[in-house]
Structure formats: structure tokens, C-alpha cells
Amino acid sequence: MxxxxxxxxxxxxxxxxxxxxxxxxxxxxxxxxxxxxxxxxxxSRIQRPGRRRMLSLTVQGSEQPSPHFMTVTLGGEDVQYLERAGFDQAGRLFFADPDDDAAEVFLPSSERWILQLTLQGSKQRPRVRTYSIRRFRPKASAFDIEISLHAADSPGAAGWGTRWARAAEPGTTVAFLDEGHSYAPAPGAETR
Structure with missing residues (x-):
């Protein structure tokens, strides 16, 4: 390295x-x-989780706190397998093409997701984006991700994540794979 x-x-x-x-x-x-x-x-501080597994989650709700951000709450029983690790913990979000309602999408079921996706036809592959976890909601078995809404003035030019966030409805199924965190303050460091 x-x-x-x-x-x-x-x-x-x-x-x-x-x-x-x-x-x-x-x-x-x-x-x-x-x-x-x-x-x-x-x-080289990226800290991967000790145990990773693909989480099967659903959209619990969403809100738009500002014109250029959407907060999406993801939850379900699998949240119990997500280890809370750091302030910049992130993961890969797998979701259906927001522009194709009829698509039967294959959501991966393990951390060997690349192999699983290469075996699927292009219409069955989900879109994949990496997002940071903004806040945990342990009582609700959920967590929030925030998505930047690019091209807010021209929705046709927006990327996959922006289009998915705008269309996400409660009950929509997604998959999430924890990728860990990199911010590791020194032991004894003060936080605000």
C-alpha cells in the first residue's frame, strides 16, 4: 500500500x-x-464491521428538511444485526430502478453481492449507492440516511439516488450492507 x-x-x-x-x-x-x-x-483507518451481513429493510418514511436534502428512514428486524460503529458509518444501499415500476428486482442476500448481481440480467439488477447513516433509531429498529438531491430544478437530470429518494414510499423493500467507518478519534478525545 x-x-x-x-x-x-x-x-x-x-x-x-x-x-x-x-x-x-x-x-x-x-x-x-x-x-x-x-x-x-x-x-488506512477504514474500520470494517466485525461481522457483516446483507440487511433486508423497508422504507419507514421520508421527509425533506431542505430543498436539497431528503431524509429516508430505513427499518426492519434486520437492523438488530447492524453494529453502531462511528460518526461516519456508511453502507451500500441496493434499490430498484425508480423509473421502472414493472421491474422485478433482485436484491442481494449476502456480502458476496457482486457475484450475485453479475448472474442477473440487467433489468433485474438493483441500483447501488453508498450513503452515511445520519442517525440511529434503536427504539424503532430503524436508522436514517440523508440523500443530497442533485439537479433539484430539473428532475430528469437527477441521478439514481435522487430519483429513488423522491419516489421512496413506506413499505418499499431495499437491501443495505454495512461498510464500516473511518473517523476514529484518539482515546480520550473530547466530543461536542
């Missing part, structure tokens, strides 16, 4: 790659630089 640097606005961020390590050139120095062990550790 190697770490490079990416700068979008002058701030250097570590970028992880699993290629063979090679020396990186820095704009600040004339000599090649090798990432420090700390830089490698920071860039």
Missing part, C-alpha cells in the same frame, strides 16, 4: 493506493519523498 498526496485547495490530504510503493515527488522539495508511517496509518 502506498500513500500519495492530493491537493484540491492547497490542503494536502493522504490518498491510499494498493499498488507497489514508489517514491513521490513533492512540489515543496526537489527530492522524492516517502510517506511516513503516520501518514500511512491515517490514510
Amino acid at each position: 502506498k500513500v500519495g498526496e492530493f491537493s484540491a485547495s492547497g490542503v494536502r490530504l493522504p490518498v491510499v493506493s494498493h499498488e507497489a510503493p514508489r517514491r513521490q515527488w513533492s512540489h515543496d522539495h526537489d527530492e522524492p519523498q516517502v510517506p511516513s508511517p503516520r501518514e500511512v496509518a491515517v490514510a
Whole structure:
């Protein structure tokens, strides 16, 4: 694994790659630089859950708190298998094509979902997007995800996730696979 640097606005961020390590050139120095062990550790903090399983869930409800965001509540018995892990916990959401009401969609049943999907015809494959869990609702066996509504002014140009969020109705079946989290504050760090 190697770490490079990416700068979008002058701030250097570590970028992880699993290629063979090679020396990186820095704009600040004339000599090649090798990432420090700390830089490698920071860039590889993604914490996968101890046990993962595909969750079969239903849409419990949705609300639009602002013109560009939709909050969708997902719930069901399988929420008990979701380990609450961190502030930026995310997972893959599998859902039917929001533009095709007649499609019989195959929702994967295990973390070997890529293999399962490649064996399905294109009309039966669900759409897949990754979303962060915004809040847990343990008493309701549910959690919320927030979806950014891109192209709010021209719905025909919106992406799959935006179109699905707008069309999601209570009872709609989806699948969710926990992908873990990466924000891991130091032990004893204060939070607000």
C-alpha cells in the first residue's frame, strides 16, 4: 500500500493506493519523498464491521428538511444485526430502478453481492449507492440516511439516488450492507 498526496485547495490530504510503493515527488522539495508511517496509518483507518451481513429493510418514511436534502428512514428486524460503529458509518444501499415500476428486482442476500448481481440480467439488477447513516433509531429498529438531491430544478437530470429518494414510499423493500467507518478519534478525545 502506498500513500500519495492530493491537493484540491492547497490542503494536502493522504490518498491510499494498493499498488507497489514508489517514491513521490513533492512540489515543496526537489527530492522524492516517502510517506511516513503516520501518514500511512491515517490514510488506512477504514474500520470494517466485525461481522457483516446483507440487511433486508423497508422504507419507514421520508421527509425533506431542505430543498436539497431528503431524509429516508430505513427499518426492519434486520437492523438488530447492524453494529453502531462511528460518526461516519456508511453502507451500500441496493434499490430498484425508480423509473421502472414493472421491474422485478433482485436484491442481494449476502456480502458476496457482486457475484450475485453479475448472474442477473440487467433489468433485474438493483441500483447501488453508498450513503452515511445520519442517525440511529434503536427504539424503532430503524436508522436514517440523508440523500443530497442533485439537479433539484430539473428532475430528469437527477441521478439514481435522487430519483429513488423522491419516489421512496413506506413499505418499499431495499437491501443495505454495512461498510464500516473511518473517523476514529484518539482515546480520550473530547466530543461536542
